[in-house]
Amino acid sequence: MKDLFDKIYKDKGPLGKWAEQAEGYFVFPKLEGPISNRMRFNGKEVITWSVNDYLGLANHPEVRKVDAEAGAKYGSAYPMGARMMSGHTDLHEQLQKELATFVNKEAAYLLNFGYQGMVSTIDALVSKDDVIVYDVDAHACIIDGVRLHLGQRFTYKHNDMESIEKNLKRAEKVAEKTGGGILLISEGVFGMRGEQGRLKEIVALKKKYTFRLFVDDAHGFGTLGKTGAGAGEEQGVQDDIDVYFATFAKSMASTGAFIAADDEIISYLKYNLRSQMFAKSLQMQLVEGALKRLDMLRTMPELKEKLWENVNALQGGLKKRGFDIGTTQSCVTPVYLKGSIPEAMALVKDLRENYGVFCSIVVYPVIPKGLILLRMIPTASHTMDDINETLEAFSAIRDRLEDGTYKRLSAAVAQAMGE
Numbered sequence: 001m002k003d004l005f006d007k008i009y010k011d012k013g014p015l016g017k018w019a020e021q022a023e024g025y026f027v028f029p030k031l032e033g034p035i036s037n038r039m040r041f042n043g044k045e046v047i048t049w050s051v052n053d054y055l056g057l058a059n060h061p062e063v064r065k066v067d068a069e070a071g072a073k074y075g076s077a078y079p080m081g082a083r084m085m086s087g088h089t090d091l092h093e094q095l096q097k098e099l100a101t102f103v104n105k106e107a108a109y110l111l112n113f114g115y116q117g118m119v120s121t122i123d124a125l126v127s128k129d130d131v132i133v134y135d136v137d138a139h140a141c142i143i144d145g146v147r148l149h150l151g152q153r154f155t156y157k158h159n160d161m162e163s164i165e166k167n168l169k170r171a172e173k174v175a176e177k178t179g180g181g182i183l184l185i186s187e188g189v190f191g192m193r194g195e196q197g198r199l200k201e202i203v204a205l206k207k208k209y210t211f212r213l214f215v216d217d218a219h220g221f222g223t224l225g226k227t228g229a230g231a232g233e234e235q236g237v238q239d240d241i242d243v244y245f246a247t248f249a250k251s252m253a254s255t256g257a258f259i260a261a262d263d264e265i266i267s268y269l270k271y272n273l274r275s276q277m278f279a280k281s282l283q284m285q286l287v288e289g290a291l292k293r294l295d296m297l298r299t300m301p302e303l304k305e306k307l308w309e310n311v312n313a314l315q316g317g318l319k320k321r322g323f324d325i326g327t328t329q330s331c332v333t334p335v336y337l338k339g340s341i342p343e344a345m346a347l348v349k350d351l352r353e354n355y356g357v358f359c360s361i362v363v364y365p366v367i368p369k370g371l372i373l374l375r376m377i378p379t380a381s382h383t384m385d386d387i388n389e390t391l392e393a394f395s396a397i398r399d400r401l402e403d404g405t406y407k408r409l410s411a412a413v414a415q416a417m418g419e
């Protein structure tokens with residue numbers, strides 16, 4: 001009989017197989033120093049474009065003060081136990097109320113982590129007779145939530161209304177037979193390419209089809225909409241989102257997440273979300289920290305204004321220089337270049353070492369072969385100098401990509417990788 005670990009010794013998986021070439025640099029890099037527009041990487045200062053600290057709250061002195069005071073007051077243990085058993089407090093309730101009000105829903109419920117919370121919410125919302133319809137480019141937490149589903153599921157082509165409708169029709173046929181309902185899941189903002197989910201058009205389909213809409217608005221919350229309530233507010237359809245999700249890990253610069261919906265739905269989820277029923281409650285330091293951050297989202301619109309000033313300067317500057325930034329409709333700023341994986345590695349190394357610009361790099365199989373995606377997250381803490389230096393650097397590396405410099409520099413790696 002085979003040893004269970006045999007396959008692990010042989011194959012480290014689609015990303016793990018690159019560990020030798022990539023670890024510590026392209027993956028698991030160590031960014032050091034306070035979270036800000038400029039941090040240290042490999043002993044050098046770099047302009048940081050890969051931290052989802054949209055509103056620049058991570059290292060804001062008021063936030064740091066509240067985090068430190070809450071840490072001193074409660075330690076990291078309090079409260080002990082799951083919410084249902086012994087981990088419930090007034091402050092958890094207060095934060096839920098304030099979050100619900102902020103996103104214009106009747107009620108909200110806290111989640112310890114966005115990822116687990118999404119998985120668990122999907123699991124709790126459907127039973128085997130129900131059908132899930134979701135975007136093929138959905139975040140891993142949606143895919144994993146759908147994996148738990150015992151009934152039928154259909155993916156639709158990314159943000160494609162025709163495909164959405166086709167799959168709603170298929171779902172309807174199944175649901176009519178099983179006697180179940182339909183859950184449609186979209187993201188408010190797709191985190192790789194920055195497109196908003198087509199929520200307005202999806203909501204319009206509610207006139208033709210019976211389904212409930214669940215939106216993961218991780219990147220939209222705090223960054224989109226007049227008040228920062230997210231992609232639903234931005235598109236004028238917040239009321240038609242049946243279950244709204246956002247994480248604290250991006251614009252709130254923290255850990256934790258929440259779902260918001262009608263009172264009756266949240267009351268149900270509160271008793272059926274396995275990730276919350278069987279896991280320790282969100283620790284108090286995070287709850288107090290989230291109350292402070294939410295207050296800043298509400299009372300300091302200048303943070304979002306500064307964020308968008310930077311987003312517009314960066315995206316506008318890239319477009320003016322002829323870069324392909326795809327179809328982003330959010331702060332997420334992708335830059336698409338043409339090249340192989342070894343060329344991408346040489347290019348990113350050059351960008352980091354010689355131009356002091358740190359951004360994330362995405363290659364095949366996440367995006368089609370031959371494309372390099374450099375993904376940037378502008379924040380309110382970036383300056384015009386950061387943006388201008390980065391634009392200059394991007395023009396320089398594009399020239400070097402086009403004149404074959406990176407092909408030459410990466411020839412040995414390409415050969416070793418069989419590219």
Ligand SMILES: Cc1ncc(COP(=O)(O)O)c(C=O)c1O
Binds near residue numbers: 115118187
């Ligand atoms: C779209 C989306 N959903 C969910 C999550 C998970 O949130 P968390 O980091 O709170 O687990 C992320 C990433 O953070 C995300 O980008």
